[in-house]
Amino acid sequence: EAQVTQNPRYLITVTGKKLTVTCSQNMNHEYMSWYRQDPGLGLRQIYYSMNVEVTDKGDVPEGYKVSRKEKRNFPLILESPSPNQTSLYFCASSLSRASGANVLTFGAGSRLTVL
Amino acid sequence: AQSVSQHNHHVILSEAASLELGCNYSYGGTVNLFWYVQYPGQHLQLLLKYFSGDPLVKGIKGFEAEFIKSKFSFNLRKPSVQWSDTAEYFCAVKPTSGTYKYIFGTGTRLKVLA
Numbered sequence: 607e608a609q610v611t612q613n614p615r616y617l618i619t620v621t622g623k624k625l626t627v628t629c630s631q632n633m634n635h636e637y638m639s640w641y642r643q644d645p646g647l648g649l650r651q652i653y654y655s656m657n658v659e660v661t662d663k664g665d666v667p668e669g670y671k672v673s674r675k676e677k678r679n680f681p682l683i684l685e686s687p688s689p690n691q692t693s694l695y696f697c698a699s700s701l702s703r704a705s706g707a708n709v710l711t712f713g714a715g716s717r718l719t720v721l
Numbered sequence: 722a723q724s725v726s727q728h729n730h731h732v733i734l735s736e737a738a739s740l741e742l743g744c745n746y747s748y749g750g751t752v753n754l755f756w757y758v759q760y761p762g763q764h765l766q767l768l769l770k771y772f773s774g775d776p777l778v779k780g781i782k783g784f785e786a787e788f789i790k791s792k793f794s795f796n797l798r799k800p801s802v803q804w805s806d807t808a809e810y811f812c813a814v815k816p817t818s819g820t821y822k823y824i825f826g827t828g829t830r831l832k833v834l835a
Contacts, residue, residue: 637821639823641825646730646827647827648727648811648825648826648827648828649765649811649813649825649828650825651822651823651824651825654821654822656821662821664822665822696764696765698765703815703821704817706753706772708753708815708823709755709767709770710755710757710765710767710813710823712757712764712765712766713764714763714764715764
């Protein structure tokens with residue numbers, strides 16, 4: 607089944623404890639991205655990747671890192687989480703960024719709480 | 722700056738009522754347009770999309786949307802809603818050149834009363 611898989615789905619952590627949220631897709635998609643969803647703010651893009659080793663900042667990249675060493679994986683790294691990073695995170699991918707091939711497939715979401 | 726506005730943040734309707742959710746975007750170039758839906762406790766799913774051609778597009782579950790280029794709008798409609806349409810709806814815009822970013826609206830929470 608074509609899908610985007612995120613782990614963990616739920617996580618409670620403490621301020622400053624590094625964590626990684628993994629994202630993997632099995633569709634050979636070029637484009638992958640991370641979003642955070644907060645009440646009243648909708649989805650805001652954190653980082654995106656156009657292909658292996660090519661990443662760029664979205665609208666809210668502060669406090670986050672990403673890497674794209676393999677086409678299928680796009681982990682989100684919080685080096686020193688803070689309470690304002692408590693949010694629902696979604697990973698998404700699309701075949702490419704080109705018109706007609708840029709429909710996003712979303713993962714199930716990762717709910718992160720930073721105490 | 723590029724942005725997407727969804728004017729209705731919360732909408733409550735009775736079953737069989739008609740639905741129209743507004744979406745306006747600010748971007749002068751060519752765009753691809755999307756509506757995604759998020760049912761309670763689930764991830765976002767594509768409802769419908771517009772790339773080019775006929776500005777009236779039909780999606781799943783009886784939804785449709787009309788792209789009006791002169792108004793920079795892509796409103797979502799459904800003639801008769803069902804209780805199962807209770808969800809949050811997001812409009813999204815993807816410029817076809819100049820940026821790799823998708824821009825999402827803040828979402829509209831729809832509650833349909835049985």
